[in-house]
Amino acid sequence: MTDNRIVLERIADALERLAPAAVQPTDWTSATAFVWDGQSARAVLKHDCVEIDRLRGIDKQKTAVCDNLARLKLGAAAHDMLLWGSRGMGKSALIRAAVASAQERHPGALTLVQIAPNSLDTLPLLIEDLAKQSGAFLLFVDDLGFDADHAQDNLALRSLLDGGLVSRPPNVRIAVSSNRRAIVARDADTNDLLHERDERDNALALADRFGLTLGFHPCDQSTFLEILHAYTDPLGLEVDAEEANAWAISRGSRSGRTAYQFAVELAGRAGLPL
Incomplete structure (x- = not known):
C-alpha cells in the first residue's frame, strides 16, 4: 500500500511539473502596448514607431485610420480596419504611429495589442478579459495571409468579426494588415476579382467583414x-x-x-x- 502511494505521489509530481504554469492576470494599465501569444499578454515597455507626421504618400489612409481611432478611444462607434496592398508602403507603420499619436493626445485612453502568429483562435479568451477593462483596445494582426496555410486563422477571424457566438464589446476593435495586392479589387463589368475563384471567395468573405478597408499602392x-x-x-x-x-x-x-x-x-x- 505504501509503495503504491509513493508511486502515485511521484506520478502526481511529474504531472505537476509537466503542466503549464498558471497564467497570471494582466495589468492592462502597466503599458501602452502588449503582445498576446495565445495564453498571456506581454507588456511592451517601449512602443517603437515612426512619428506620424513622417509618414508621407498615404495621406488619405492616415486620415481615415486616425479618425477611426479617435472614435474608438472616445467610446463612439468605430470600424474594424483592413489595410492591404504593396509591401513596405506603411500599413503596419501607420497603425503603430496612429495609436502612438492617439495615446499622446489622450494618455490611457487607447491600448495596442499585437496578436502573435497562430494565436487568432484564442482571441475570444483575450476579448473576454478586455471587456472587463476600462479604456479602448486595438487588436493588431500584422501580415495576415490568405493562402491554404492560413485557412484556420481566416476562419477564426471571420467568425469573430461577424457571425460568431462571442460578441465583442464596443471598446475592442481589430486592425489587420495584409500584403495581398488586390484583396478587394473588382472588375467594373463582371464584378469579379482578379484572382482565382476559391482565393477570391476566401478573401472577400473576410474583407467584407471590415467596415474600413484601405489600399496601399506602390509610390511613384x-x-x-x-x-x-x-x-x-x-x-x-x-x-x-x-x-x-x-x-x-x-x-x-x-x-x-x-x-x-x-x-x-x-x-x-x-x-x-x-
Whole structure:
C-alpha cells in the first residue's frame, strides 16, 4: 500500500511539473502596448514607431485610420480596419504611429495589442478579459495571409468579426494588415476579382467583414523622394535624387521602406542616428 502511494505521489509530481504554469492576470494599465501569444499578454515597455507626421504618400489612409481611432478611444462607434496592398508602403507603420499619436493626445485612453502568429483562435479568451477593462483596445494582426496555410486563422477571424457566438464589446476593435495586392479589387463589368475563384471567395468573405478597408499602392518617383526627405530633412542631410532612385531600383521597388533604408544609409555615412 505504501509503495503504491509513493508511486502515485511521484506520478502526481511529474504531472505537476509537466503542466503549464498558471497564467497570471494582466495589468492592462502597466503599458501602452502588449503582445498576446495565445495564453498571456506581454507588456511592451517601449512602443517603437515612426512619428506620424513622417509618414508621407498615404495621406488619405492616415486620415481615415486616425479618425477611426479617435472614435474608438472616445467610446463612439468605430470600424474594424483592413489595410492591404504593396509591401513596405506603411500599413503596419501607420497603425503603430496612429495609436502612438492617439495615446499622446489622450494618455490611457487607447491600448495596442499585437496578436502573435497562430494565436487568432484564442482571441475570444483575450476579448473576454478586455471587456472587463476600462479604456479602448486595438487588436493588431500584422501580415495576415490568405493562402491554404492560413485557412484556420481566416476562419477564426471571420467568425469573430461577424457571425460568431462571442460578441465583442464596443471598446475592442481589430486592425489587420495584409500584403495581398488586390484583396478587394473588382472588375467594373463582371464584378469579379482578379484572382482565382476559391482565393477570391476566401478573401472577400473576410474583407467584407471590415467596415474600413484601405489600399496601399506602390509610390511613384516623386512620392518616393517626398518620403525620403521626411527622414533626411530634419537631420540636414542632402539627397542625391539619382542615387536615391538607383537605390530603390536595386531593391526592386519604390516604397516607404526602401526610402527609410536609404535614409539610414545617408545618416550612417554622416555619423548620425535616425
